Amino acid sequence: MRLKQTRAIFKFSRKGFIEQINKMPKEKKHKHKPVLTDQSLQFLKNYINNPSPVGFESGGQKLWLEYIKPFVDTHFIDPYGTAVGVINPSESFKVVIEAHADEISWFVNYINEQGLIYLKRNGGVDHQVAPAKRVLIHGKKGLVKAVFGWPAIHTRIAQADQKEPLPKVDNLFLDCGARTKKEVEHLGVHVGAVVTYEEGFDELAHDYYIGRAFDNRIGGFMIAEVTRLLTENEKELPYGLYVVNAVQEEIGLRGAEMIARRIKPDIAIITDVTHDTQTPMINKVIEGDVSCGKGPSLAYGPAVHNKLLKLVEDVAEKNKISVQMRTVSRSTGTDTDSFAYANDGCPSVLISIPLRYMHTTVEMLHKRDIEQTIILMYETLLELSPKTNLSYL
Numbered sequence: 017m018r019l020k021q022t023r024a025i026f027k028f029s030r031k032g033f034i035e036q037i038n039k040m041p042k043e044k045k046h047k048h049k050p051v052l053t054d055q056s057l058q059f060l061k062n063y064i065n066n067p068s069p070v071g072f073e074s075g076g077q078k079l080w081l082e083y084i085k086p087f088v089d090t091h092f093i094d095p096y097g098t099a100v101g102v103i104n105p106s107e108s109f110k111v112v113i114e115a116h117a118d119e120i121s122w123f124v125n126y127i128n129e130q131g132l133i134y135l136k137r138n139g140g141v142d143h144q145v146a147p148a149k150r151v152l153i154h155g156k157k158g159l160v161k162a163v164f165g166w167p168a169i170h171t172r173i174a175q176a177d178q179k180e181p182l183p184k185v186d187n188l189f190l191d192c193g194a195r196t197k198k199e200v201e202h203l204g205v206h207v208g209a210v211v212t213y214e215e216g217f218d219e220l221a222h223d224y225y226i227g228r229a230f231d232n233r234i235g236g237f238m239i240a241e242v243t244r245l246l247t248e249n250e251k252e253l254p255y256g257l258y259v260v261n262a263v264q265e266e267i268g269l270r271g272a273e274m275i276a277r278r279i280k281p282d283i284a285i286i287t288d289v290t291h292d293t294q295t296p297m298i299n300k301v302i303e304g305d306v307s308c309g310k311g312p313s314l315a316y317g318p319a320v321h322n323k324l325l326k327l328v329e330d331v332a333e334k335n336k337i338s339v340q341m342r343t344v345s346r347s348t349g350t351d352t353d354s355f356a357y358a359n360d361g362c363p364s365v366l367i368s369i370p371l372r373y374m375h376t377t378v379e380m381l382h383k384r385d386i387e388q389t390i391i392l393m394y395e396t397l398l399e400l401s402p403k404t405n406l407s408y409l
């Protein structure tokens with residue numbers, strides 16, 4: 017019994033992983049591998065293509081936990097499904113790196129007698145991009161394919177003086193092929209079933225990636241990669257590191273709120289997406305000047321701890337990582353707020369990755385930004401210690 021247990025620990029523990037690396041012949045032991053490996057990119061694709069709707073994130077969380085388990089000492093899950101990997105769990109000084117796991121989606125709200133399905137938002141899903149999209153309804157009998165129906169252009173503009181209808185939550189509907197309410201229900205589709213888009217990961221020219229819900233599963237991917245690099249490079253941290261993939265960000269930063277209270281961290285580093293502002297119809301006067309491919313974005317704002325921010329800026333400069341500054345107002349609109357204002361106040365900083373077309377199914381980001389954001393978080397963690405002075409006065 018004991019031997020079996022030891023073997024299991026060897027296979028899955030961080031210490032075991034480091035021992036395995038040490039046993040590798042020298043030529044196979046890459047101390048400074050490229051940031052993203054074929055294996056990590058494969059994980060990214062699987063993770064993005066796997067639905068993780070707000071409130072129903074467990075499928076994605078399982079994938080994520082499986083990936084990071086070899087790089088952490090232990091892990092746990094909170095009552096609403098936030099997943100946490102821990103390095104040095106016995107240390108009293110605690111640092112969090114955090115992203116959110118949930119994906120904006122829809123809820124089935126009403127099924128009419130013709131078998132058409134009306135929806136409610138689950139998070140800030142964009143009604144303007146919905147028409148003619150393919151979706152999956154997560155029903156009681158499994159996934160059911162459907163489409164957002166929309167009147168044909170011919171019928172829409174039949175009368176010259178008639179205004180074209182615009183997509184709104186109350187005129188958007190799903191057609192799953194059923195022609196009565198009974199037929200819909202027979203498929204296992206019910207009020208409260210969650211609905212996600214079908215479109216997944218793809219690559220464009222010049223190292224651009226597209227996919228739905230890079231917001232913010234790219235964050236979950238990046239904190240996992242930071243953890244992998246710490247372990248593969250055999251870095252010892254003088255504190256407990258909590259790698260947090262929080263649920264329910266998109267409906268009000270709720271998962272982070274819960275887990276911040278549970279962990280009570282001393283420092284929190286949050287990562288999320290931010291708008292690339294280079295495309296048409298975005299006002300830089302309001303949104304600032306941020307561009308994909310030019311590095312992670314750091315934000316000034318009351319919730320962002322100035323001394324911690326300065327530390328991250330210095331780390332970026334030392335490591336020649338270009339960063340793009342922006343300001344946020346009352347709130348960052350990210351889990352940073354939940355961590356900063358949790359408990360007795362937790363010094364928090366936001367490291368964002370620029371992204372185009374947020375909350376559409378073709379969210380776009382640049383590979384170099386992914387790598388640079390990972391390196392910035394990684395190097396920041398190496399700079400921190402329980403002695404880091406973050407006192408304002």
Ligand SMILES: [Zn+2]
Nearest residue numbers: 231232266375
């Ligand atoms: Zn979002």
